[in-house]
Amino acid sequence: MLDADDLFSGVFGSRCRVKILAALSDRPMSVMEISSLTGLEQTSVSHNLRFLKDCNILSKAVIGKYHIYKIRDEYGVLVSDMVKNVRRHRKMIERLSITAFLLIYLLRPVITTDPQLFLSFGQYTSMFNMLGTVF
Numbered sequence: 483m484l485d486a487d488d489l490f491s492g493v494f495g496s497r498c499r500v501k502i503l504a505a506l507s508d509r510p511m512s513v514m515e516i517s518s519l520t521g522l523e524q525t526s527v528s529h530n531l532r533f534l535k536d537c538n539i540l541s542k543a544v545i546g547k548y549h550i551y552k553i554r555d556e557y558g559v560l561v562s563d564m565v566k567n568v569r570r571h572r573k574m575i576e577r578l579s580i581t582a583f584l585l586i587y588l589l590r591p592v593i594t595t596d597p598q599l600f601l602s603f604g605q606y607t608s609m610f611n612m613l614g615t616v617f
Contacts, residue, residue: 496530498520498522498526498527498530499530499533499534501520501522502516502520502522502527502530502531502534503534503539503553503561503565504520504565505519505520506540506551506552506553506561507553507558507561507562507565507566510543510550510551510552511550511551512548512549512550512551513527513528513531513549513551514548516531516551531551534551535551538554539553539554539557539561540552540553540554541554
């Protein structure tokens with residue numbers, strides 16, 4: 483089983499993976515169903531499903547020509563709870579994200595003087611947009 487750091491940085495660190503896990507938290511699905519529900523390209527879905535399966539987050543069953551993916555029982559409750567909480571508290575998360583985004587960006591010269599640790603405004607914007615479009 484993955485530890486919390488690996489789970490959040492590797493698995494939840496990708497918008498595509500989070501969308502896929504959110505879709506799979508409702509029921510097992512095929513690649514085509516996930517692609518249709520999330521709006522992601524099938525190749526991207528397949529790539530990220532392979533990653534999640536390699537991490538043992540998902541299991542796969544082959545039924546005819548369809549590959550059906552399911553969240554493994556060990557992670558089912560964790561993923562399901564995460565998705566439910568984010569959906570339930572989405573507005574609050576968005577407000578907090580905006581506040582945190584602005585504070586971090588405005589205070590970054592105070593927090594560190596190491597130029598390698600600075601993110602550009604575009605990188606902050608990209609991270610913020612990812613938070614708003616995941617769920």
